[in-house]
Amino acid sequence: MASQKAIFPRDTGLQFRMLLTLFLLGLLYVAFVGALFTAGASAIVMLVVVGGLSLSQLFLSDKLALAAMGAKEVTPEQAPGLHSMIERLCIQADLPKPKIAVADTHVPNAFALGRSPKNATVCATTGIMNTLSPAELEGVMAHELAHVKNRDVMIMTIASFFASIAAMMLQFGFFFGGGGDGDGDDGAPAIIVILLASFVVYIVSFFLMLTLSRYREFSADRGAALVTGRPSALSSALMKISGAMENVPQQDLRQAEGMNAFFIVPTGVKSSIKTLFSTHPPMEKRIERLQRLESSLQAGPA
Amino acid sequence: MGFLDSILGGQKKLKGVAPDRLFAMTTAYVSMEIELGMKSAGSAGIVFQPIATSDFDQILRDAEELLHGTAEEQGSTLTSADDEFGYRWIVLRDPDFDDLVVSLNTLSTELQGGGYGDRLLAAVFAFEDAKSNDSASMPNPSRQRIYFIYNFKRGAFYPFVPKGEKQQRDNERELRLKAQLGDEIPFEEDTSRWFPLWEIPL
Numbered sequence: 001m002a003s004q005k006a007i008f009p010r011d012t013g014l015q016f017r018m019l020l021t022l023f024l025l026g027l028l029y030v031a032f033v034g035a036l037f038t039a040g041a042s043a044i045v046m047l048v049v050v051g052g053l054s055l056s057q058l059f060l061s062d063k064l065a066l067a068a069m070g071a072k073e074v075t076p077e078q079a080p081g082l083h084s085m086i087e088r089l090c091i092q093a094d095l096p097k098p099k100i101a102v103a104d105t106h107v108p109n110a111f112a113l114g115r116s117p118k119n120a121t122v123c124a125t126t127g128i129m130n131t132l133s134p135a136e137l138e139g140v141m142a143h144e145l146a147h148v149k150n151r152d153v154m155i156m157t158i159a160s161f162f163a164s165i166a167a168m169m170l171q172f173g174f175f176f177g178g179g180g181d182g183d184g185d186d187g188a189p190a191i192i193v194i195l196l197a198s199f200v201v202y203i204v205s206f207f208l209m210l211t212l213s214r215y216r217e218f219s220a221d222r223g224a225a226l227v228t229g230r231p232s233a234l235s236s237a238l239m240k241i242s243g244a245m246e247n248v249p250q251q252d253l254r255q256a257e258g259m260n261a262f263f264i265v266p267t268g269v270k271s272s273i274k275t276l277f278s279t280h281p282p283m284e285k286r287i288e289r290l291q292r293l294e295s296s297l298q299a300g301p302a
Numbered sequence: 303m304g305f306l307d308s309i310l311g312g313q314k315k316l317k318g319v320a321p322d323r324l325f326a327m328t329t330a331y332v333s334m335e336i337e338l339g340m341k342s343a344g345s346a347g348i349v350f351q352p353i354a355t356s357d358f359d360q361i362l363r364d365a366e367e368l369l370h371g372t373a374e375e376q377g378s379t380l381t382s383a384d385d386e387f388g389y390r391w392i393v394l395r396d397p398d399f400d401d402l403v404v405s406l407n408t409l410s411t412e413l414q415g416g417g418y419g420d421r422l423l424a425a426v427f428a429f430e431d432a433k434s435n436d437s438a439s440m441p442n443p444s445r446q447r448i449y450f451i452y453n454f455k456r457g458a459f460y461p462f463v464p465k466g467e468k469q470q471r472d473n474e475r476e477l478r479l480k481a482q483l484g485d486e487i488p489f490e491e492d493t494s495r496w497f498p499l500w501e502i503p504l
Contacts, residue, residue, distance in 0.1 A: 080469050080500070085387055087497040091423055092351070094455045096494045135388055229353045229421055298355050 030202050058157045062113035062121055069111075071103035071123045078102075082124065082141075085134070089142050093227045095149055098122050108132070108241045112144040113153060120148040132237050139224055139234030140241075146223025152216050160209060213279040221286055222293065231293040238290075242283050323457050323488050324410070327427060327450065328403050330486035338482060339432025340448065345504040346402040346427045347393040348409050352384070353421060361416035365409050366392070372408075376401045383503055389423060391503050402427070410454070425452040428504040431463075431475075446472075448479070449502055450487075458490035462498055469500055 066073075076083040082100060090097050098112070098120035108128040114120035122144045129137060147153075225231035275282060334340040352358065369380050378396030385391060392409060396402050406425050413422060431446035449462040461479040463472040476496065480489055490496060 076469055084498075084500055088387060088389065088423060088499075091453055091455065091497050092420075096492070097497065134386070138388070226420075229351050297353070 030199070054157055054160065058115050058154065061153070061157075062115075062119075065111075065113055066101055066121065066123065069103045069123065070105070071101040073099055073101045073121070081134075082129070085138055086122065086141055086145070089138065089145055089227060093142070093145055093149055093223075095145060098145070098148060102126060102129075110140050110144050112147040114148065115154045115157070116151060117148050122148065128241065131240060133233075135228075135230060135233040136237035136240065139228055139230060139237050142224035142227045143220050143234060146220040146227065147216070149223060150216060150219060152220070155216070156209065156213065160205075207276065210277065210279055214281045217280050218286065218289060221290055225290060225293045225297075229297070231290040231297065235287045235290045235294075238283055238287060323459075324407050324425060324452060325403060326487040327452075327459070328400050330483055331399050333483065333486055334429065341430045341432075341445075342399040342402070343428035343430050343447065343504065344397050344402075345393060345395045346406055346425070347391050347502070347504050348406055348425050349385075349389050349391050349423045349499070350413065350418075351388070351421045351423065352390045353418065357416065358418060361412060361418065365412035368412065369394070369405055369408060372405070378402075378405065380405075385501070385503070393503055419454070422454040424454065424499065426450070426499065426502055426504060427452075428502070446475075448475070449499070449504070451497075451499060453490060453495070453497075456490055456495065457488060459487045460490040460493075460496040462496070462502075464498070464500070464502075469498070471498055 074082070079100065079102060082102070086100060087097060089095075095117050098114065098117070099122075101121055101123040103109075103123055103125045105125045106127040107125055108131045110122070110124045110128050112120060112122045122141060124137070124141065128140065132140065221234060224234050228234070280286075331342065335342075352362070366380065366382070376396060376398065378394055378398075378401055380392065380394055382390060382392045394402055394405050396405070410419075410422055410425065413419060427450045429448040429450070431448050433445055447464065449464075450459050451462050452459050461476045461483075463475045463479075464470070465472040477493075483489070
C-alpha cells in the first residue's frame with residue numbers, strides 16, 4: 001500500500017489527496033473482490049486475484065512512483081557527491097548500493113522505493129539537496145536507507161494484502177454462515193451484510209496500517225541515528241525541512257481555500273485527527289526521540 | 303534471524319573488527335611484492351565517523367598518543383584530516399609495511415575497545431602497481447595507485463583502482479587482483495559491495 005516512504009510530506013493538500021486515493025483504491029479492491037464473490041467465483045480465484053494485484057503492486061509501484069515524481073536515476077558522474085555519500089552509508093549499514101534518483105523540484109523531500117535491499121531506489125529532490133548541510137542530508141539519506149534495510153515497502157504491501165484477505169475471509173464466513181444453502185429469500189440481505197462487514201474491516205485495517213507506518217518512521221529515524229552516529233544532524237534536518245515546507249506553500253491559493261473547508265474541526269481534536277490520518281508521526285515526537293538517542297550517545301556506550 | 307531483525311527494524315549485531323583478518327595483509331604483501339611486482343606506497347589509513355562526545359575524543363587522543371610513541375621508534379609519521387563527507391582519516395606513513403599493519407590494528411582495536419567499533423568505515427592500504435612495459439628499475443612517480451580497502455563490517459578486503467580524473471575505476475585490474483590474491487586475503491565475494499572511496503588521502 002505505502003509504496004513510497006517520504007521523509008516529510010507536510011504538504012497537506014497532496015497528503016490528503018494521496019490518502020483519499022489510497023482509501024478509494026482499497027475500497028475498490030474490496031468492492032471488486034466482493035463483486036467477484038457474489039458473481040460466484042470461488043475463493044481460490046479470489047486469492048489469486050488479490051495475490052496478483054499485490055504482487056504487481058510490489059513489482060511495479062517503484063517505477064510508477066518514480067515516474068509520478070518526475071525522478072530520474074543519476075549516474076555517479078552526474079551526482080558524484082550524492083553517490084559517494086550513499087556509498088559510505090551503505091558500507092556502514094552493510095547494505096548493497098541502491099539505485100539513486102533525483103527529482104527536480106523545490107519541495108525538500110526524499111524517499112525510498114523497492115521491495116528488497118537489492119531492488120531499492122533512494123530518491124532525493126534538488127530542493128532537499130540545496131536546503132540541507134551535508135551532515136543533515138546524510139542523516140536524511142540514512143533514514144531512507146533504514147527504510148530499505150527494514151524492508152518497509154514489502155511490509156506495507158504485505159500488510160495491505162492481509163487486510164484484503166481479511167475482508168475477503170469475513171465475506172466468506174458470512175456467506176456460508178448466514179446465507180445458508182438453497183434458501184433464496186436470504187440472498188439479498190446476506191449480500192448487504194457481507195458488504196457492510198468488509199467495509200468495516202477495511203476501515204479498521206486502513207487506520208492500523210497508518211499506525212504501522214508511523215511506527216516504521218520512528219524505527220527508520222533510529223536506524224539513521226545508529227548508522228550516522230549523529231541523531232542531532234537528522235533532528236536539525238527535520239526541523240529545517242518542516243520549516244521550509246511551511247514557508248513554501250505548494251498550493252495555489254484558490255485550491256487551498258477549497259481544501260480548508262475540510263478542516264472545520266476544533267484545533268485540539270484537529271491535531272489528533274491529523275495524527276490518526278498521517279503516515280508519519282508528528283515532527284516533535286520524532287525530534288524528541290532523536291534527542292533521547294543523542295543523550296544516550298553522549299552518556300557513552302554501556 | 304537476520305531477516306526477522308530487519309523486518310522489525312532491529313539492529314543486527316555487527317561483526318566485530320577481526321584483527322587476524324587485517325593481519326592477512328602482512329602475508330599477502332609478500333606475494334604482492336615478489337609475484338606481482340607491487341610495492342607499498344608507504345602509507346595506510348583508517349577512516350571513521352568522528353562522534354561529538356567527550357569520551358570519543360579521549361579515546362582518539364589516547365590512541366594517537368600510543369601510536370605517536372611507537373611511531374617515533376619506528377620512524378613513522380601520523381597525520382589526521384577530515385574529508386568533505388565529515389569522515390576522519392588517520393594516515394600513517396612508514397616505509398616498513400608490517401609496521402603499518404600493526405599500527406592500523408592498534409588504532410582499530412583502541413576504537414573498538416572504547417565501544418566505537420561501529421563507527422569504523424574502512425582501513426585502506428596504498429600500493430604502487432608494477433610498471434608493465436617500461437623497465438621496472440626506472441623510478442616512476444606516475445605508477446598506478448592500487449588501494450586495498452578493508453570493510454570492517456564485512457570483515458573482507460577488496461581492491462580499488464581509480465583511473466583518470468573523473469571518478470573512474472579500472473574494474474579489469476581490480477578483478478585481476480582478485481584472481482591473483484583471492485587465496486591470500488579474505489576477499490569480498492560480492493562485487494556489488496566493492497564501494498569506491500574517492501580522493502583517498504594516501
